[in-house]
Amino acid sequence: MKQDSKLVATTETSESSVAVQQTAPARRRVLTASVLAGATATAALWASARRDKAQPAATTETDDPAGMFLVPGSRHSDAIPDVPLLTQTGQTVRLYSDLIRDQRVLISFMYCRCQGICPASSGLMQRLRKILPQYLGPDLRLLSLTLDPEHDTPRELQRYARAFGSGDDQTTTPWTFLTGGAQQIESVRTALGYRDPDPVIDADRTQHAAMLTFGNDAANRWGTLPVGLTELQTVSGILRVLGNSTAERFAVVPRPV
Amino acid sequence: MDRRSFLRSVGQVGTVAGAAVAAPAATQAEGYRRCADPHLKFVAEQVTKWAQELRDLNYVQPREVRATDHIGAVEQGVAPEWYWFHPDQSQPHQHPPLAPGAARSPRPQHIRRDADEQIVELAACDFVTQIIPGWVTHVLGYGEVHRSADGKELSCQPQTPGPAFNVRLFHPLIVRVHNRIDPHLHLEVSVHQHGGHIPAHSDGHPNFLILPGERRDYFYPNSVPLQADLQGNQWVPRDGEWDTNETQSTMWYHDHAEDITAHNALMGLGGLYFLRDSREDELRQQGILPALDHEIPLVLKDVCLQPITDESLMLCKVRDEVEKLKKAGESIHGEARIHFDPFDHNGTLGNLVLVNGQAYPFKAVRPEAYWLRLLNASLARFYNLEFWAVHPTTLKHRRLTFLRFGRDSWMFQHAISQTSVFLSMANRGDVYLDFAQCLAEDWKEYWQDDQLQVLMVSTLNQKDGRGPGHGDNEATATELPRGAANELPEDRTDSLPLIQFRVQRGGEVVPQPTHMTEQVELRPHEQLAIPENVRVREFNFERGRGAWQINHRFYDSCTANVVHDLWSTELWILRNRSGGWWHPIHIHLESQQQIYVQARNQRGERIVLKRPDYDVHRFCRDRNIQLELSAEEIETADEKWKSSFAEMQNHSSDDPDKLKFDQTVWNLEIKHDTHVLGPNTEVHLLMRFRTFEGPFVFHCHNLNHEDMRMMYQMDPRERTQSDVSVADEELRVRGSHWYFASNAPHHCHEEPSGGAV
């Protein structure tokens, strides 16, 4: 991106300077340089040759993606309860502090005995686990929470995980299956919006396994999409939220040449 | 709270804002936060009511286009239609050649222009402001960019709602929009001009994004379509016959970016857009419409404000502002942060309704007639608005009557006398409110010292994103909400006062000769004929997969769900089959006319509206279309509806509190662009698809539902040999030139790597 900066300077000078004036606070830890990078990144893309999509995504614009907008209490993930849960290997983890904080995550709900939509959701997670690292790198975590914690013990979840290709090697793009107390699971489910104002529908667990939630906690961006979109729609919608740069966020949508 | 204390609380002028707000920051263990949670609730009593005067709207100031503007030479280009006016390509930056199969229309003769185009520059920005005096809020908004003659930027003051437009029919406009929102927020924008007749490139399509730092040149022709006829099986436009009955009046613009529309609109990206023409001038000259200085635009939007008094928890931009203001000696209490929950897909409700971005403003008026231009800009809240004169001592209230003369973008042929305005999201209401009615002898007791207090109140009970009618009484879930009970029940706490009108009589009286009546013709309206062999399409709006679907499908930016012939007329059937959910359905591009409606009124009675020339039962039977009601049920319901209408119309001035509700919610004699689909409601409508090739969208205007992909694409195309055979199928959207300003391949023609779905 650096070699494009001259082009940027010639085409976008007035725009960039306006953006900097508006966005750079005098004494915050956000560096003026990173704001500049953000403001000019799209212009740089505009000027640069089209990237080969098969290559890994371009460098991130900033290692402080949310910049001055992240202060204590301002994260959308504050709504996610930091409850203790059990993984498929029987490990006790804290949902937020161990698995979500500052990470990029995909979250789905499932349960092992589910005959309806869950296989589709879990199958989609399985495919996304392969596809997304091509654009985002391996820095990504998948979480699947059971809606049937009484039945779904860690052992059951382990069996289910293997059926969806999530073996014991969890070193890159880990996929963690989670069970726990019914109350804890309920609190996560409602916090993430897998709920219906009609109590009858809300009590029916088959209604809650058909969405996918994805978050980039460091950038404070979250999104949810229904399962069942085409892969292009799903991938482009997720990248827009999880990507840390314009290049990552629009990796499957060609930018101007 | 009983009625008396409710009125006392809304009538008071004197509590001090923001004395103390105990608001611990949310902790991890709390889980889902509702707006009503104590730590989010901006305690209503702490906001002084009727202390701020309603600010006048700012209007954009279009200027002539200069060579240095380089129209189209921005990241997202300009609509190809704009170039039809510039065949010499005199602009230094040429438009890329059209790709094969790309949109071809319109011909230049399909847009009328009576003046050279002008330009307005808007910047979408994030900035800090005080919604509640003493509290600093970080918002999004639009600012107009002002430039010197040599193109140097002079100023840009962002505001929310954004500056209003005041444009003339047949005067085209370029609106250059900059996305200057802080790049750390990674927010794309797309500006939809709601209610207009706009080329696809400039319609604010959810995927035609302006990325941070980018610009787009929107082309608003401000034209109306040509009339068209069916010749053989071809629809042919009539040269030079402009369908001026379609002239819009009260429109608006707002963000429409895919998946983040709810967020962007909630944070403040919206504004008003007024189109004016010679007919409106005439009506004003004849004294039928109030003078321009008697127009009161009112944009309603509810927000939930989270009070933060600990500086270490404030957004940095807010903290800077707070420190600056405190140093300047101002009394600042802290940050009021707009609460947005990305995990709420049911419908975002706030607990504070803002009027033009202000909380509880007042407006000084004379006992004269005013044009109230109402807009519901909320994400999920419905309003039933009434105007109450409040007795100065007993606090008894009495409803004012008014003439309703417009819905959505269009003025009616004849105004309708009403006492309430029901607005679903995106609905607009044009109201002729004459405060002079309160000068009559029987209003005497409401005056005190030549002053009269009139409150605009919403009487609707809405507890969640499903829509009104839910909450305490499930039985009302399928009914139109009760808008006008004679007396407020003692336990009723759901009436929201929104703005106070202070009517002042006496002094020097300037006679206002305005006299709109129900008899005077405002703007001609032509009922659309049902073409023989009309194409019928059915759309079922349903709950599915924990979200909302249309015909069991979700929005797919690459799929043209409806492909039809340009210039044709079609009959669409919209059905809400999602239990208790309300879905206001907005269809872009043109007005629609309802010809059959099946719904329930506020008494829970089934109501049926049916145009006499539409034998709905036979029509549907012949086409194997399912209809819920039998022919008999349709007839009897129709009669019942007519009689309850007649009853409502028989109100007299001594009985103004008679149970009535907004007769324009469903109405066969007016134009619509956003159809109120209450629970189990069915609407049959006629619509034309003229002038512009697609893609356009139609969608639920509960913006959370829209973001969860309750949206379809429609793509009118000029009929050619190659299109004929596939014209009814779902197709991939075409072309690339309107997507980005380059010839880059359209992403819909490629699959991401990693295998098929």
Ligand SMILES: [Cu+2]
């Ligand atoms: Cu909806």
